[in-house]
Every structure is written in C-alpha cells, then in structure tokens.
Amino acid sequence: MYKGTGASPGIALGKALVVEHNELIIERKNIENVEEEVTLLQKAVEVSREELTRVKEKACQELGEHEAEIFEAHLLVLADPELIDSAIAKIRDEKINAAFALNEIKEMFVTMFESMDNEYMRERAADIKDVTNRVLRHILGVKVVDLAGLDEEVVLIAHDLTPSDTATMNKKMVLGFxxxxxxxxxxTAIMARTLEIAAVVGLTDITSKVKDGDFIVFNGDTGEVIVNPDEETKVKYQELKTKFEEERKALELLKGKASITLDGRHVELAGNIGSPNDVEGLIKNDAEGVGLYRTEFLYMDKEDDFPSEEEQYEAYKAVLEGMNGKPIVIRTLDIGGDKELPYFQMDHEMNPFLGYRAIRLCLDRTDIFKTQLRALYRASVHGKLRIMFPMISSLEELLAAKEVIKEVLAEMDAEGIPYANDVEVGMMIEIPSSAIITDILAKHVDFFSIGTNDLIQYTCAVDRMNQKISHLYNQFNPAVLRLIKMTIDNAHKEGKWVGMCGESAGDKRMIPILLGFGLDEFSMSPISILPARKFITSVNHEDMKKFADEVLTMGTAEEIKNHVDKTFNM
Incomplete structure (x- = not known):
C-alpha cells in the first residue's frame, strides 16, 4: 500500500496509464541507409497528423471550436513543407539520423521565430516546439499519451498534471489521478475536485512504482493506494465505491434547501470555477453562487495572445447568465508564481510567488488590466457581479486598483457603454500584511475573500509544493486562524461581509471553526457543497462560536486538529 494526500474524495478502480513529460534525449548518429531515415520521419509525421486530427475533432465536439483552435494551428505547422522538407534535406545531405535532423531544424526555426519583431510570429515558436516534439517522440519510440483521445477508462499516473493536461483530457474516461x-x-488537486474526479497527490514516486496496465484501487479521501490488489481487496473497494455513491445520492435531498444552522444563522455556500464550462457542476451541486472565478485559465487556455475584450466579455456573460442572478465573484487576472502564459515572457525570478504577479502585474500593465475590467463591467448587466483583486498587500495597491476602475468607467461613460451600478468591489486577504490592516482596508471595499492557499504559505513561510516541508503547511496553524478571525471581526465592524475561497472553506474539519468565527460565505469545489450544507444545517451557530473560542486558546496545529476530530467524530 502507498500513502499520499487525499486530494479529491471518491473511490477509484481501474487500469493505470502513466503520463510522462520526460526530456527527449537526441544524439547525432551517422547513418548509411538514408531513405530508411526519411521514411521513418515521414511515418512519424503522418501518425502525428492523424493524432492531431482526432484530438482536434474531439476538442471541437467537447470543448467548442475556440478551444480546438490550438490543434488546428499544430496541424498547419505539420503541413508546412519548409519544416519537414528541410529536415529531409538535412538527412540526405549530411547522412544523419532523422531525430537529430528534425531537432536541428526545429531549433533553427524556433530561434528565428522568437527573434522576430512581430509578436504573433514570435508566439508561433511554441507551436513549432510542441508539434516537432510530438513527431520526435514517434521517431524515438517514446510513448505519446494523447489525453484528449482516451478511449478507455483509466487512472492517470503522473509526476504532476499540467493545466493543459486537465484542460484537454477526455474527462469521461478518467477514473482518477x-x-x-x-x-x-x-x-491537480483543485482540478480533480472541480471535475469531481477522485485523486491522491504527494505520493513521491508513484510513477516509478506503477506501469501501464497495472490495476489500481485507491481512496481519494484517505490517500490510500494499492497496486495490483488481490480479488478480496477489489471487492472491498468496489463496496466502498458503492457506499460512497449512495452517500452522494443521499445528499441530493439537501438540494434547494438554505444553508442555515439550527438556530437560524444563514451562510452562503458558493463554488470555485475556472471556466464557464464549470457552471454545470455548480448547478448540479446546488451552489448558491460563485465565490471565485479564476480568470487566469481564460488566459492560460490561449496559445497565441491575451484574450480580447470580446472573448472575455462572452466568458463572463456566460457565467453570469448561467447562474441565473446568483452572485458571481470574479477575480481579476492572477498569473505569475506557478501560472505562466506561453505568449507573455516573464523574467526568471528567484521567488516567483513573492514576485511580479497578480495585481502587481496588472498595475504595471494597465493595458491588460483595463481590457479585463471593461469586459467585466460590460458583462455586469447580465447578472450579479462582484469583482475581486488578488494579491493586495497594502492600502496603496487597493486604491491604485480602484483608480483604474474609475478610469475604465469614465471611458465607458464617454462611449455610452452600459454597465451595472451595483457591482461590489472587494479584495482577497492572502498576505499577512493585508490581514493585519483589515480594519483600515475594510473602509475601502465591499467585501473580503480570504485566500487560505496563499495565506497559509506566506504566514508559515513554507512552499506549499515542497514535499519535504509539507507538514509545516497547515491550515490549523494558530497564527493562520487568528489572522482569519481578525479579518472577519474587522470587516463586520465596518458592516462588510467576508467569504473564503481557499481550499480550507470546503474542508470538513475547518468548517466548524470558520462557522464559529462568523464567516459569511464559504466558496469551495462543487463536490464539497452538499456535504458542507449537511453539517451546517445540523449544528447551532452559538455552539460553534464557543467551540471556535476554545480553538483560539490552543497553541499547536496538532492540538487543534485533534480537538476537531474528537468533538465531531471525524
């Protein structure tokens, strides 16, 4: 048995498919049979063309024509005679192997395109890399895992899954991660919960322990993984799977009910999403709104340029209309850190999570910021919009961001473009410096949303992706809990509401504490909404307040966690 971190609830049983993102090892070799190498290259190109055509058709059907554009661009690269003919000529002229010849031509084209003045042409370099690497893998006999073309149910095994992996995979065939x-x-964990796919992460070396076709059973709640189990274990996990599905069905009875404690305290249970396609999951799980729309995925899904104002407007409009008047909190662009854009060159930074990202980038590149704000305000007429700034560390940044809004609205007024006058503007509390001055910041916003993912990371000075110190990244750290309580109290003194959009909001152990602290809105992965409602409707708010007060007297994260487990039989 292997033990990792349970990242998304559910029981999975199925065959393994190992996804590798290894560096290609390409050596120069002198060859005698030139035409054999030419044929090898031509066959690899043809196989790649057939794969990309299938992927494009599937993406078009399941994701829409816009999402499939990247694969059309890749097919155009394959059809360019300059690229392939140059590689064939190199094989024949220098009598070298196909892989080395194609790689040399690739490097030449990439360097040439990246040095061009035209931004669109520079961005084509990424397409050339992706396509030629696909062809090279076929030449070298390295496995190409086509996640969009999956045609049988599998458990995906990977060192990590990239945003492009989760965006393009055939989700109907993925049993777990x-x-x-x-x-x-x-x-990976966040996307698994959003997609309602069972997942275990932090397994250290599972990619070296599992091979394609191995039978896997795992529990996405406990983090337990078994490879090639005996029949008795398979039966046990099938029973667990059936029980889990029955419990999910029982939660259906809570749909349409308000999230109110036994003594009348009402809270809002909202969902976190990354695209308009995720609205379906919110409706299915009876979300009372959207507490976090991560707009960066709109930017990350583009391969060649920033999304236009019109593209953004259509995406925001789709979410606002799809949620039928329920409140929608849309976070402005939050790239940087671990989120990069293929078409926007960012300098290498020693500490990217502390660097040029989110609101810092937007206040520097107001052209990018204004385009998004115009799209947001244009879309505001289609529903109940709330705008939220990420990564605010000071009052100066908050006021500067609000000033840009004023400029945008003045421009829209001059152009006669309509927008809603009741758009709430808030900010995330994810940096300790902002949490400490929430009494001041609360006077300048309509709401706060606590981003615990980064708040924990910055408060505890721990990289949340570093396995060696992962035990220090702890939501029960007393300092983190005190910052959360301080934020809620300071906001309420100014008559402002407070939400939480970090993963802690949907954690069954954190909900009693947050309820006691007085949190107004809990925004979580859709799959967590109904279990959260079940708990909230079964307790008294006054009891949770007393419980939270007890927690604040405790000195260690372990003591707090054990107190929660003992009190609520978890």
Whole structure:
C-alpha cells in the first residue's frame, strides 16, 4: 500500500496509464541507409497528423471550436513543407539520423521565430516546439499519451498534471489521478475536485512504482493506494465505491434547501470555477453562487495572445447568465508564481510567488488590466457581479486598483457603454500584511475573500509544493486562524461581509471553526457543497462560536486538529 494526500474524495478502480513529460534525449548518429531515415520521419509525421486530427475533432465536439483552435494551428505547422522538407534535406545531405535532423531544424526555426519583431510570429515558436516534439517522440519510440483521445477508462499516473493536461483530457474516461507531488492546494488537486474526479497527490514516486496496465484501487479521501490488489481487496473497494455513491445520492435531498444552522444563522455556500464550462457542476451541486472565478485559465487556455475584450466579455456573460442572478465573484487576472502564459515572457525570478504577479502585474500593465475590467463591467448587466483583486498587500495597491476602475468607467461613460451600478468591489486577504490592516482596508471595499492557499504559505513561510516541508503547511496553524478571525471581526465592524475561497472553506474539519468565527460565505469545489450544507444545517451557530473560542486558546496545529476530530467524530 502507498500513502499520499487525499486530494479529491471518491473511490477509484481501474487500469493505470502513466503520463510522462520526460526530456527527449537526441544524439547525432551517422547513418548509411538514408531513405530508411526519411521514411521513418515521414511515418512519424503522418501518425502525428492523424493524432492531431482526432484530438482536434474531439476538442471541437467537447470543448467548442475556440478551444480546438490550438490543434488546428499544430496541424498547419505539420503541413508546412519548409519544416519537414528541410529536415529531409538535412538527412540526405549530411547522412544523419532523422531525430537529430528534425531537432536541428526545429531549433533553427524556433530561434528565428522568437527573434522576430512581430509578436504573433514570435508566439508561433511554441507551436513549432510542441508539434516537432510530438513527431520526435514517434521517431524515438517514446510513448505519446494523447489525453484528449482516451478511449478507455483509466487512472492517470503522473509526476504532476499540467493545466493543459486537465484542460484537454477526455474527462469521461478518467477514473482518477495519482501524482508524485502536490498537496490539497496544488493545481491537480483543485482540478480533480472541480471535475469531481477522485485523486491522491504527494505520493513521491508513484510513477516509478506503477506501469501501464497495472490495476489500481485507491481512496481519494484517505490517500490510500494499492497496486495490483488481490480479488478480496477489489471487492472491498468496489463496496466502498458503492457506499460512497449512495452517500452522494443521499445528499441530493439537501438540494434547494438554505444553508442555515439550527438556530437560524444563514451562510452562503458558493463554488470555485475556472471556466464557464464549470457552471454545470455548480448547478448540479446546488451552489448558491460563485465565490471565485479564476480568470487566469481564460488566459492560460490561449496559445497565441491575451484574450480580447470580446472573448472575455462572452466568458463572463456566460457565467453570469448561467447562474441565473446568483452572485458571481470574479477575480481579476492572477498569473505569475506557478501560472505562466506561453505568449507573455516573464523574467526568471528567484521567488516567483513573492514576485511580479497578480495585481502587481496588472498595475504595471494597465493595458491588460483595463481590457479585463471593461469586459467585466460590460458583462455586469447580465447578472450579479462582484469583482475581486488578488494579491493586495497594502492600502496603496487597493486604491491604485480602484483608480483604474474609475478610469475604465469614465471611458465607458464617454462611449455610452452600459454597465451595472451595483457591482461590489472587494479584495482577497492572502498576505499577512493585508490581514493585519483589515480594519483600515475594510473602509475601502465591499467585501473580503480570504485566500487560505496563499495565506497559509506566506504566514508559515513554507512552499506549499515542497514535499519535504509539507507538514509545516497547515491550515490549523494558530497564527493562520487568528489572522482569519481578525479579518472577519474587522470587516463586520465596518458592516462588510467576508467569504473564503481557499481550499480550507470546503474542508470538513475547518468548517466548524470558520462557522464559529462568523464567516459569511464559504466558496469551495462543487463536490464539497452538499456535504458542507449537511453539517451546517445540523449544528447551532452559538455552539460553534464557543467551540471556535476554545480553538483560539490552543497553541499547536496538532492540538487543534485533534480537538476537531474528537468533538465531531471525524
């Protein structure tokens, strides 16, 4: 048995598919049979073309024509005679192996395109890399895992899964995720919960312990993984799976009910999403709104340029209309840290999580910021919009961001573009410096949303992706809990509401504490909404307040966690 971090609830049983992102090892070899190498290259190109055509058709059907554009661009690269003919000529002229010849031509084209003045042409370099690497893998006999073209149910095994992996995979065929690295707040974990796919992360070396076709059973709640179990264990896990599915069905009875404690305290249970496609999951789980729309995925899904104002407007409009008047909190662009864009060059930083990211980037590149704000305000007429700034560390940044809004609205007024006048503007509390001055900040916002993923990381000075010190990344750290309580109290003194959009909001052990602290809105992965409602409707708010007061007297995270487990039989 292997033990990792349970990242997304559910029981999975199925065959393994190992996803590798290894560096290609390409050596120069002198060859005698030139035409054999030319044929090898041509066959690899043809196989790649067939794969990309299938992927494009599937992406078009399941994700829409816009999402499939990247694969059309890749097919155009394959069809460019300059690229392939140059590689064939090199094989024949220098009598060298196909892989080395193609790689040399790739490097030449990439260097040439990256040095061009035209931004669009520079961005084509990424397409050339992706396509030629696909062809090279076929030449070298390295496995190419086509996640979009999955045609049988599998458990994905990977060192980590990239945003592009989760965006393009055929989700209907994915039974679960297992990864070497990551914690409950890693991209893989968050996406697994959003997609309602069972997952275990932080398994250290699961990719070296499992091979394609191995039978896997695992528990996404406890983090237990068994490879090639005996029949008795398979039966046991099938029974656990059936029980889990029955419990999910029982939660259906809570749909349509308000999230109110036994003594009348009402809270809002909202969901976190990354695209308009995720709205379906919110409706299915009876979310009372959207507490976090991560707009960076709109930018990350683009391969060649920033999304236009019109593209953003359509995405925001789709979410606002899809949620039928329920409140939607949309976070402005939060790239940097571990989120990069293929078309936007960012300098290498020693500490990217402390660097040029989120609101810092937007206040520096107001052209990017204004385009997003215009799209947001244009979309505001289609629903109940709330705008939220990420990574605010001072009052100066908050006021500067609000000033940009004023400029945008003045421009829209001059152009006669309509927008809603009741858009709430808030900010995330994810940096200790802002949490400490929430009494001041609360006077300048309509709401706070606590981002625990980064608040824990910055408060505890711990990299949340570093497995060696992952035990220090702890939501029960007394300092973190006190900052959360301080934020809620300071906001309420000014008559402002407070939400939480970090992963702690949907954690069954944190909900009693947060309820006692007075949190107004809990935003979580859709799959966590109904279990949270079940708990909230079964307790008294006054009892939770007393419990939270007890927690604040405790000195260690372990003591607090044990107190929660003992009190609520977890």
């Amino acid at each position: 297992l990864t070497d690295i990551g914690g409950r707040t890693s991209h």
